[in-house]
Amino acid sequence: MRHLALAASAAVLAFAAASGAQAEEGMWTFDNFPIARANQTLGTHIDQAWLDRVRLSSVKFGGCSAGIVSGEGLVMTNNHCVASCVANLSTQAVNYAETGFTPRSREEELKCPGGTAEILTDITDVTERMHAAGAGLEGQAFTQARDAESGRIEQEACAGDATTRCQVVSLYRGGQFKLYKYRRYTDVRLAFAPEDRAATFGGDLDNFSFPRFAIDAAFIRLYENDQPAVTPTHFKWNADKPVEGTPVFVSGSPGSTQRLLTMDQLTTIRDVVLPLDQLIASELRGRLIRFSEESEENAFIAMDPISGVENTYKRGRGRMAALVDPAFMRMKAEAEADFRGRYAALPNAAGSDPWAELATVQPIVRETYAAMALLEGGTGMGTTSVGGGSQLFSWARTLVRGAQERAKPSAERLPEYADSRLAAAQSGLFAERPVYPSLEQVRLEWWLSKTREWLTVDDPRVRGLLGQESPEGLWARLVEGTTLADPAVRRALWEGGLAAIEASNDPLIQYLLSIQDETRTVRADWEARVEAPTARASEQLAAARFAAYGDTVYPDATGTLRLTYGRIEGSDVPGQRFGAFTTFAGLWDRATGAPPFDVAPKLLAAKDRIDPDTVLDMAVSSDTIGGSSGSPVVNEAGELLGANFDSTVLTQRNAYGYDRNVNRSVIVTTSAVTAALRDVYGMERLVEELGVE
Known part of the structure; x- marks a missing residue:
C-alpha cells in the first residue's frame, strides 16, 4: 500500500526535483529565501525585515534548534535536546528525568556542562576565494588547500573574539561557499524540563508517527558575564489554540540531506x-x-x-x-x-x-x-x-x-x-x-x-x-x-x-x-x-x-540555519491518515498505565486542572529533517506557535526528496507548553516572563 500511495505523487516529485523547488519544498538559506513564492503560496506578506527578526531569534543549540522567547535570554527547545544536560546534572538519587527540572528562581537554573548556543548574525559569500584555493589541484592537495583557506577566512573574521564563531559553509556540494558568523554563548543553563515520560509518552512505538501526545519541550537560558543575556529580538509567545490551515514557517538547523546526489x-x-x-x-x-x-x-x-x-x-x-x-x-x-x-x-x-x-x-x-x-x-x-x-x-x-x-x-x-x-x-x-x-x-x-x-x-x-x-x-x-x-x-x-x-x-x-x-x-x-x-x-x-534552473534551486541541508514553510494540516494518504491536532483528552484516552503509555506522575496528577480540549501536538506540511528538532514554528506575525520535535516515518525519505503529500512535521504547541508550565509544574515565573495573561 505504501508504494501505491507514494507512486501517486511520484510525477509531482519528479517535476519538482527537475525544475526546482515547488510549493513548500526547500530548506532555504536566509540569504536566498523565496519571499515572493512563499507569500504567493501561503497568502502571507512577509518581507526581509521579518526574515531578519526570525534569524536573530533563532538559536542553534548543540545538534538541535531553538528559539528565543524573552528579552532575558530565555530559549525554548525540545526536551530531548536537553536530555544530555538533564542526565549530566542528575544523579541516581536526584534524577531530573523522573522528577522534571523546575527551578523556582533564576539562581537555581543550572549550567549545562559543555553546552553552547549560537545565533547567526552575518552571511558573506566567499565562493571566489574557496574556488581559487583549489584551482589546478588534485587529490589530498586539493582538500588540504581548501581546508587551509577556510581556516584563514574564519580566522580573519573572528580571531580574538571569544563571543563569536565563524564557519565557512559549503553549499550546493561545493557550488557556493558562505562565511557564517555566529554570536556564541558558552554559558547555557537549564531553566525548565518536564518529566521525561511527559515528553516521551508512547516511547519508541510512537516515535516518527502521528497522532502524538508528547510535551517535548524545555527551556534553557543564555548567560553572559554570569547574568542572563539581553535579547531584545525574540519571538512573541502565542498561547492561543492553533487553527488548521494556518500558514507557518519553521526556522532551524536541519542536519543533512542528500537530495543533490546522483x-x-x-x-x-x-x-x-x-x-x-x-x-x-x-x-x-x-x-x-x-x-x-x-x-x-x-x-x-x-x-x-x-x-x-x-x-x-x-x-x-x-x-x-x-x-x-x-x-x-x-x-x-x-x-x-x-x-x-x-x-x-x-x-x-x-x-x-x-x-x-x-x-x-x-x-x-x-x-x-x-x-x-x-x-x-x-x-x-x-x-x-x-x-x-x-x-x-x-x-x-x-x-x-x-x-x-x-x-x-x-x-x-x-x-x-x-x-x-x-x-x-x-x-x-x-x-x-x-x-x-x-x-x-x-x-x-x-x-x-x-x-x-x-x-x-x-x-x-x-x-x-x-x-x-x-x-x-x-x-x-x-x-x-x-x-x-x-x-x-x-x-x-x-x-x-x-x-x-x-x-x-x-x-x-x-x-x-x-x-x-x-x-x-x-x-x-x-x-x-x-x-x-x-x-x-x-x-x-x-x-x-544554477545554469539550468536558476535561483529555484536550494542547497542540501548542512546543519546550518534554514527556513521552510507550510500549513497546519493533517494527512490523507494510505498508511498515514490523521487530523491536524491531538489534545490532552486524547492523551488521557490513549493512556493504559503501562509503559510506554503511562502518563508521567505530575502530569497525571494535574489532569483535572488542564482543559481537555487544549491542543497538545499538531502536524505541519513543512520540509524538515533530523537537526530540525526544537525549531521554532512561527506565524506571519512572527509569533511562536510551537516547536518541531519529530516527523512521520514516511517523512524520513525527506533526506533524498520532498513529497508534500506525506511530509509532516510534528509540533508541540505553545498552548500545551503553557498548560504544562502553569497547571502541572508550577512554573508561573516563566509563564509571566512569556507574557501570558
Missing part, C-alpha cells in the same frame, strides 16, 4: 552506508538494553543513550525504505535524466561528464567506507561514529590529535584543529561531565568488536588496534587505568601540548598515540580518492544546476 551515489548509500549503519546501530541498541536490565543504576545510566540510538536506527529504517521503493527511485532517476538533458544543452558541457566522474568514485567508496566510518568517522554519509560514542575515547582523541596538530602551522593542520576552531574543541574538552566506566566499556567493546568484524581479523589495521588482546580485555584495562574523567587532567594535558601528551602514562592517551598511523592513513586515503574527486565533480554539477 543515482550512483544514492545506490552506494542504499547498498553500503545504510546497511552498515543499521546493523551496527541495532547491535548497540541490544547491548545497551541488556546493560540497562542488569541493575537500577545501569538503567539510569543507559536511559539517554538508548533513546538516542533508537532514534538513529528508526530514522535509518525510514531512509532505507525510500531507497528500496521502486516508485521513489524511479522519480529520482527521471529527475536526473531531465537534469542531464539540460546539462548536455549547455554551451560549456562538451567534453565534461561529472556523472561519469562520480560513478568512478563509487567503487572506491564501497571499498573504503567501513574503514573510514569505523576508524575516523566524519564521512558526511552515515551515522557510525569512531569510538562507539565513548566520551573517554573522544577526549583522548581530541587531546592526542590536538597536540599533534597544534605543533604545525594552522594552515597545515586538520581543519578541526585550525586556530579558528580551537575554542570549540576546548569547550567540549574542558566540560565537567559525569563519566560512567561501565557504560564506557560497553561502548568501546562494541566499537572494537564491530571494527574487527567488518574489517576482518587479518586486516593489519585491526591487528594494530588490538595487538594480542581481546576487545573486552583491552578496554577493561584502558577504562580502569585512565584518569581522563578528571577535567583538571584533561586541561593540563591540553595546555601542556605535545610534550605533555607524549610523556603521559595514561593508558588511553598512549593507546590513541599508538593507533595514529593506522587511522590517519585511512583518512588521507579517503580525502585523496573519495573526498577530492567528489568535490570536484559536485562543483561542476552545482554550476550546471
Whole structure:
C-alpha cells in the first residue's frame, strides 16, 4: 500500500526535483529565501525585515534548534535536546528525568556542562576565494588547500573574539561557499524540563508517527558575564489554540540531506552506508538494553543513550525504505535524466561528464567506507561514529590529535584543529561531565568488536588496534587505568601540548598515540580518492544546476540555519491518515498505565486542572529533517506557535526528496507548553516572563 500511495505523487516529485523547488519544498538559506513564492503560496506578506527578526531569534543549540522567547535570554527547545544536560546534572538519587527540572528562581537554573548556543548574525559569500584555493589541484592537495583557506577566512573574521564563531559553509556540494558568523554563548543553563515520560509518552512505538501526545519541550537560558543575556529580538509567545490551515514557517538547523546526489551515489548509500549503519546501530541498541536490565543504576545510566540510538536506527529504517521503493527511485532517476538533458544543452558541457566522474568514485567508496566510518568517522554519509560514542575515547582523541596538530602551522593542520576552531574543541574538552566506566566499556567493546568484524581479523589495521588482546580485555584495562574523567587532567594535558601528551602514562592517551598511523592513513586515503574527486565533480554539477534552473534551486541541508514553510494540516494518504491536532483528552484516552503509555506522575496528577480540549501536538506540511528538532514554528506575525520535535516515518525519505503529500512535521504547541508550565509544574515565573495573561 505504501508504494501505491507514494507512486501517486511520484510525477509531482519528479517535476519538482527537475525544475526546482515547488510549493513548500526547500530548506532555504536566509540569504536566498523565496519571499515572493512563499507569500504567493501561503497568502502571507512577509518581507526581509521579518526574515531578519526570525534569524536573530533563532538559536542553534548543540545538534538541535531553538528559539528565543524573552528579552532575558530565555530559549525554548525540545526536551530531548536537553536530555544530555538533564542526565549530566542528575544523579541516581536526584534524577531530573523522573522528577522534571523546575527551578523556582533564576539562581537555581543550572549550567549545562559543555553546552553552547549560537545565533547567526552575518552571511558573506566567499565562493571566489574557496574556488581559487583549489584551482589546478588534485587529490589530498586539493582538500588540504581548501581546508587551509577556510581556516584563514574564519580566522580573519573572528580571531580574538571569544563571543563569536565563524564557519565557512559549503553549499550546493561545493557550488557556493558562505562565511557564517555566529554570536556564541558558552554559558547555557537549564531553566525548565518536564518529566521525561511527559515528553516521551508512547516511547519508541510512537516515535516518527502521528497522532502524538508528547510535551517535548524545555527551556534553557543564555548567560553572559554570569547574568542572563539581553535579547531584545525574540519571538512573541502565542498561547492561543492553533487553527488548521494556518500558514507557518519553521526556522532551524536541519542536519543533512542528500537530495543533490546522483543515482550512483544514492545506490552506494542504499547498498553500503545504510546497511552498515543499521546493523551496527541495532547491535548497540541490544547491548545497551541488556546493560540497562542488569541493575537500577545501569538503567539510569543507559536511559539517554538508548533513546538516542533508537532514534538513529528508526530514522535509518525510514531512509532505507525510500531507497528500496521502486516508485521513489524511479522519480529520482527521471529527475536526473531531465537534469542531464539540460546539462548536455549547455554551451560549456562538451567534453565534461561529472556523472561519469562520480560513478568512478563509487567503487572506491564501497571499498573504503567501513574503514573510514569505523576508524575516523566524519564521512558526511552515515551515522557510525569512531569510538562507539565513548566520551573517554573522544577526549583522548581530541587531546592526542590536538597536540599533534597544534605543533604545525594552522594552515597545515586538520581543519578541526585550525586556530579558528580551537575554542570549540576546548569547550567540549574542558566540560565537567559525569563519566560512567561501565557504560564506557560497553561502548568501546562494541566499537572494537564491530571494527574487527567488518574489517576482518587479518586486516593489519585491526591487528594494530588490538595487538594480542581481546576487545573486552583491552578496554577493561584502558577504562580502569585512565584518569581522563578528571577535567583538571584533561586541561593540563591540553595546555601542556605535545610534550605533555607524549610523556603521559595514561593508558588511553598512549593507546590513541599508538593507533595514529593506522587511522590517519585511512583518512588521507579517503580525502585523496573519495573526498577530492567528489568535490570536484559536485562543483561542476552545482554550476550546471544554477545554469539550468536558476535561483529555484536550494542547497542540501548542512546543519546550518534554514527556513521552510507550510500549513497546519493533517494527512490523507494510505498508511498515514490523521487530523491536524491531538489534545490532552486524547492523551488521557490513549493512556493504559503501562509503559510506554503511562502518563508521567505530575502530569497525571494535574489532569483535572488542564482543559481537555487544549491542543497538545499538531502536524505541519513543512520540509524538515533530523537537526530540525526544537525549531521554532512561527506565524506571519512572527509569533511562536510551537516547536518541531519529530516527523512521520514516511517523512524520513525527506533526506533524498520532498513529497508534500506525506511530509509532516510534528509540533508541540505553545498552548500545551503553557498548560504544562502553569497547571502541572508550577512554573508561573516563566509563564509571566512569556507574557501570558
